[in-house]
Amino acid sequence: MSLLKKSAAELADMLAAGETTSVALTQAHLDQIAAVDGAVHAFLHVDTTGALAAAAASDARRAAGTPASALDGVPIAVKDVLATEGLPTTCGSKILEGWIPPYDSTVVAKLKAAGLPILGKTNMDEFAMGSSTEHSAYGPTHNPWDLDRIPGGSGGGSAAAVAAFEAPLAIGTDTGGSIRQPGAVTGTVGLKPTYGGISRYGLVAMANSLDQVGPVTRTVLDSALLHEVIGGYDPLDSTSINEPLAALADAARAGAAGDLSGVRVGVISELGGEGYQPGVQQRFDEAVALLVQAGAEIVEVSCPSFVHALAAYYLIMPSEASSNLARFDAMRYGLRVLPEGNDDPSAEDVMRASRDAGFGDEVKRRIILGTYALSSGYYDAYYGQAQKVRTLISQDFEAAFAKADVLVSPTAPTTAFKIGEKLDDPLAMYLNDVATIPANLAGIPGLSLPAGLAPEDGLPVGFQILAPALADDRLYRVGAALEALLEKQWGGALLDQAPTLNGSNA
Amino acid sequence: MPEITRDEVRHLADLARIELDDAELDHIAPQLSVILESIASIAEVAAAEIPPTSHAIPLTNVFREDVVRPSLTAEQALSGAPASEQQRFSVPRILGDEQ
Numbered sequence: 001m002s003l004l005k006k007s008a009a010e011l012a013d014m015l016a017a018g019e020t021t022s023v024a025l026t027q028a029h030l031d032q033i034a035a036v037d038g039a040v041h042a043f044l045h046v047d048t049t050g051a052l053a054a055a056a057a058s059d060a061r062r063a064a065g066t067p068a069s070a071l072d073g074v075p076i077a078v079k080d081v082l083a084t085e086g087l088p089t090t091c092g093s094k095i096l097e098g099w100i101p102p103y104d105s106t107v108v109a110k111l112k113a114a115g116l117p118i119l120g121k122t123n124m125d126e127f128a129m130g131s132s133t134e135h136s137a138y139g140p141t142h143n144p145w146d147l148d149r150i151p152g153g154s155g156g157g158s159a160a161a162v163a164a165f166e167a168p169l170a171i172g173t174d175t176g177g178s179i180r181q182p183g184a185v186t187g188t189v190g191l192k193p194t195y196g197g198i199s200r201y202g203l204v205a206m207a208n209s210l211d212q213v214g215p216v217t218r219t220v221l222d223s224a225l226l227h228e229v230i231g232g233y234d235p236l237d238s239t240s241i242n243e244p245l246a247a248l249a250d251a252a253r254a255g256a257a258g259d260l261s262g263v264r265v266g267v268i269s270e271l272g273g274e275g276y277q278p279g280v281q282q283r284f285d286e287a288v289a290l291l292v293q294a295g296a297e298i299v300e301v302s303c304p305s306f307v308h309a310l311a312a313y314y315l316i317m318p319s320e321a322s323s324n325l326a327r328f329d330a331m332r333y334g335l336r337v338l339p340e341g342n343d344d345p346s347a348e349d350v351m352r353a354s355r356d357a358g359f360g361d362e363v364k365r366r367i368i369l370g371t372y373a374l375s376s377g378y379y380d381a382y383y384g385q386a387q388k389v390r391t392l393i394s395q396d397f398e399a400a401f402a403k404a405d406v407l408v409s410p411t412a413p414t415t416a417f418k419i420g421e422k423l424d425d426p427l428a429m430y431l432n433d434v435a436t437i438p439a440n441l442a443g444i445p446g447l448s449l450p451a452g453l454a455p456e457d458g459l460p461v462g463f464q465i466l467a468p469a470l471a472d473d474r475l476y477r478v479g480a481a482l483e484a485l486l487e488k489q490w491g492g493a494l495l496d497q498a499p500t501l502n503g504s505n506a
Numbered sequence: 507m508p509e510i511t512r513d514e515v516r517h518l519a520d521l522a523r524i525e526l527d528d529a530e531l532d533h534i535a536p537q538l539s540v541i542l543e544s545i546a547s548i549a550e551v552a553a554a555e556i557p558p559t560s561h562a563i564p565l566t567n568v569f570r571e572d573v574v575r576p577s578l579t580a581e582q583a584l585s586g587a588p589a590s591e592q593q594r595f596s597v598p599r600i601l602g603d604e605q
Contacts, residue, residue: 308551312548330588346599346600351523356526367524368515368518375521381549382549388557
């Protein structure tokens, strides 16, 4: 099997055993990027020199018997929303074109300290606003399963990079589903941790109270291994949880044995049925049946307030975003555009012209929506109500977790749609996140893993598992069990069934 | 409500310091109306006695020791500036004609 198709855990074992080098691995992935990224467009920036230098340093540590971490030397791709010192960080926006941060985000600093060479920065919807990566100012990313289709969003670049074997690991961020939904439509694994579980320092904020960084991988164990590298308390993030992480990789390894005896799994009745593509529902139901075979007990749970989750989200998120994005004012960094026909423009004139030129449609829509929801006449009716709905959703989860250890649903209501299909229909686009948003509003962790291909279109379906706050380890145990049972049925990974991209070395 | 007029959108864009031309207003205003219509139902959902949640996980203020630690140099801080002068950000005039 090609090196490119191996999991990060396998690559780490090979590095530890001296069967390969980080330079060889990193070069193989850089070659794969050169071969297929013209068609996929998962990357906005590739750092060949930096990645190879980091790989050589990793090989030197391994040779000296002092690896920095279990994943030392395994290359990774990073979503372009995290600050990387010396590497461009654009957030998929023209307003940050060419911006090179003078510091590293905590997650990136941890990756560097653990010895993972950074291959480059991945494409995304502008400022993480979208579910298809079509809102990137630098052009869309294409789904490796069908290049005419979207890879999900906002982290479509990271998901497509691991699905196309351009990187064994990637970093994503999830505000309303931006790690899990791309995972679902590309046949990969994505996890949003408990809010506060991974530092947001150096993450360009969209909605502070919802944003979380998380791992994007091809296997559940890889997700746990990466989560252990980037997770944990950070004094630079005031919302960081000051408690040690649970043993995540151990939970994944235990789960992979496939025994779920005594685990209570709650099926959320509001997230399924009407509005869900038949093949998505079918693969979901089959996966639930597999959990039963593994010994899990299934209970039906109802979360009646979820019907209002999308509305609450589309008030809270734009409100926070409109305030966050005020920092792009053309004064200290980023694009500065002088208004036409004005030879003595004020700072405010320059601000207006720069923000018009630098922001795309979706960003403008959300800033205006947020400005509206926060204006004095509407604040109580909209933003205040949304915050109350947020309480109701947390209460629904609390009641559900009294009956079940984990909750499950399809990750997204449909498989990947065609590029362009929903671009000018914001509401249809927003519905992609209907099943993932509740977890962000409640701050609980969620995992998406592949559940198979929808019979009607042959495209990947995602299975979502949710756990109470700080119980991320449960996702790894149940996720790894389901993954093992499904792969036994398929006779290998789901991605083995993906078409081979032109020129691919995988 | 929840109809949002073209003029309201122009006013909101103005508050948000985004210059929108007529074509953009024509494009965005109807889309915002549709979005607002879909979220308007929220006004009737939650009763007065339900407490609002701003953060899912309760927050407490975090202090650090009041000690000097490394920070960005002036050169680093100015490295992304559109214009700078004498180790400072250089900005257009800040007072408008009316002030």
